[in-house]
Amino acid sequence: MHIRELDASDPAARRAWFEVMDRSARADRPHALLEAFDAFELTVTEPGEHARRIRFEARDGDALVGVAELELPLTENLDVGWCEVNVLPEHRRRGVGRLLWDSVVAEARAAGRARVGGEVSVAPVDGGPGMLFAASVGAVEKHREDHLLLGLPLGPAAQAVVDPAYEVVTWRGRCPDEHREAYLEMRNQMNADVPTGELDLEPTVLDDARLASSEERLMRSYDVRVATARRRVDGAFGGYSLLFVPHGADIAWQDDTLVMPDHRGHRLGAALKAVNYAELPASIGLVHTWTAPSNTAMHRTNTALGFRVVEHMHEMEADLALLADRVPPEGR
Template sequence: MSVSISRVVDVAGVELWHDVEERSVPFDHPGLLADPFEESLSMFREDQRTERIVMFTAHDGDEVVGNEMISYPLLDNLDNALVHLTVVPERRRRGVGRFLAGHLLDVARAEGRKRAMGWVASPFDAEGPGLTFALGLGVTRANENVRRELDLEGLDDGTLDTVQRDLVGNRADRYQLVTWIDRAPDELVETAARMMGRMSTDAPLGDSAWEPEAWDAARYREGEVAAASRRRRRLAAGAVDPNSSGLVAYTDIGVSTIRPEIAYQWDTVVDPDHRGHRLGLATKVENLRQLRRESPESKRIETWNAASNSFMIAVNDALGFRPVERTTAVELAL
C-alpha cells in the first residue's frame, strides 16, 4: 500500500472528496444518497464563526481511495473535534482506514483538541464494519442512535388528520402553531435560538462529552445563511405561547433544492415548562403538511434519534416512521 493524503485546497480537490461520498454513501447506508456536490463545495468555502471544516483526500497513485473531514466547533466544545473518514468500497480491508485514522487523529491533536468524536453506522440488527473498525482504534461508545424512515408517498392528509385527531386532540389548543421557510420571523428568532440551545442539553446524549451549546439570535441567523449557501431549504414549525409570545416548541426539516427526493428531519424540541401538551407531535404534523405542500418531490424523510429517547420515538412511530439503521456515537481521548 502506498497511500498519500492531501489537504483539499481547491475545487478540484472538493470534486475528488465528493466522489468518495457518491461511491460510498449508498453502499454504506441503504436508502441514503450523498449530499450534492454543491453542499461539499459550500462546506469547503464557508468561513463560519461557529465551526471550521477541514477536508482531506487519500490517493493511491492517480486513484482517490478515501476521504477525511474534521469539524472544529469554535463557539463551544473547544476540546472536541468531529471526525469522519471513508474508504471507497473497492479498497477496504487493506489497511487504508487505519492509516487515515492515524492521520486524522494526529491533525486533531495538533490543533489542540482533546477528544475526537464520530458516528458509525450499523445495520439495524448487527454490528457493522465501521463500528468494528472504530472499536479497534480504542474508541468508547458514547450513545446509540437509530435512523428511521418515513415513506412520504404512503402518507396522505387523511393519516395526518387521524394522528392529529386521535393523538393531539385538543391538548395543544391554547398554543398558536406557526410555520416558516428558510428565515425565521424576526419576532421569533430569539426563542428559536433558545430552543436550539436546548437541543444540546435536552436530547439524550448518553455518555457523550458534548457541552451545552451557546446559541443566540446571531448564531441562528448564521445557520440560516449556511443552509442557504449549501442550497438547503429549511421548513420549520413551532408553537407560540400566547402568554409570552415566544416559541415553546420547535421542529425543522431540511431539503436540498438539488436533491429533494430525501428530506431530513433536523431538530425537534419542546420547552420543559410546556411538555405534556403533545406539542412535539402537533408541530411535526404541521411541518409534514408543509413539506407535502412545499416539496412534493420529496419521497421520504429520514430522522435520527437516541435509542433511549422514548418520547420522540413514540411521536415518530405514531407518524409511521420505521427503523432502518443504527448509528453509534463514539469518542476517543487524544
C-alpha cells in the same frame, strides 16, 4: 500509498473527494442520508467561523481510494475533534483507513485535542465494517441513536391535530424578527436537553448573530422549514420543529423537535411535525430523522407518525492519550 490534504482551491479535486466519500458511504448503507454536493462545496470554499475542517485523501499512485475529514470546533468543545473516514469498497482491508486515521489523529493532537469522535451507522442487525474499523483504532461507543425513515404522505391516523389552546406559526428560511427572541430560547433549550449518552460535551449556545449566520448558510443548500406552537392566551411559544429539504432532492431531513417543559402533554411535537410534512411539495417522498432510544416520548411520537428504524447510529470516541503513538504517513 500516500496521504495528503485536499487542495481546496481545485474544483476537480473537490469533486473527486466528494464522489469517493459519497460512494464509499453508500456502499454499506442503502438508507444513508449524506451531505449534498452544494452543501459540501459551501463548507470547503467558504468555511464557517465556528469550526475548522481538514480533509485528507489517500492515493494509490494517481488513484483516489479513500478520504477523511477532521472537524475542529472553535467555540465550544475545544478538546474534541470529529472525524469521518471513508474508503472505497474495492480498496478496503489494505490499511488505507488506518493511514487516514493516523493523519486525523496527528492533526487533532497538533491542534491540542484530547479526543476524536465520529459517527458509525449500520444496519440494526449487523455491526458492519464501520464498527469493526472503529474498534480496531481504539474508539468506544458513547451514545446511540436510531435512524428512522418515514414515507409520505402521512396516513389518515397521523394527520395534524393541534390542541385548540395553541396556534401554529410557520416560516421558511430566516426566523422573522418578531419571533427571534422566543426561537432562540427554544433552540438553546433544545441544545441543553438533547440526549448525548456518555459523551461529555458543552451545549452549543446561540445568540442572534450566530443564529443568523447559521440560517444564511443553511438556506444556500436547503429549504429550511420551521413550525412553532404559540399559546393563544398569552402568546408564549411552546415548541418548534425544524425540517430541512436539500435543494433539488426528493427527501427531507427532520432535525430538532422540542416542546418546552411548561407546554408538554399537549401532543405539540406530533402536531408540529405533521404540519411541516403536510406543507411539503408532493415530490418529497421520504423523511429521515434520528432519535435516541432513551427518548421514549419522541420514539412514541415517531412510531405513531409512521417512522420505522432502518439503521443504528453509534457515536464513537477515541481518547488520544490511550492510543499508541504512530508515525503519520509521509506525503501529507
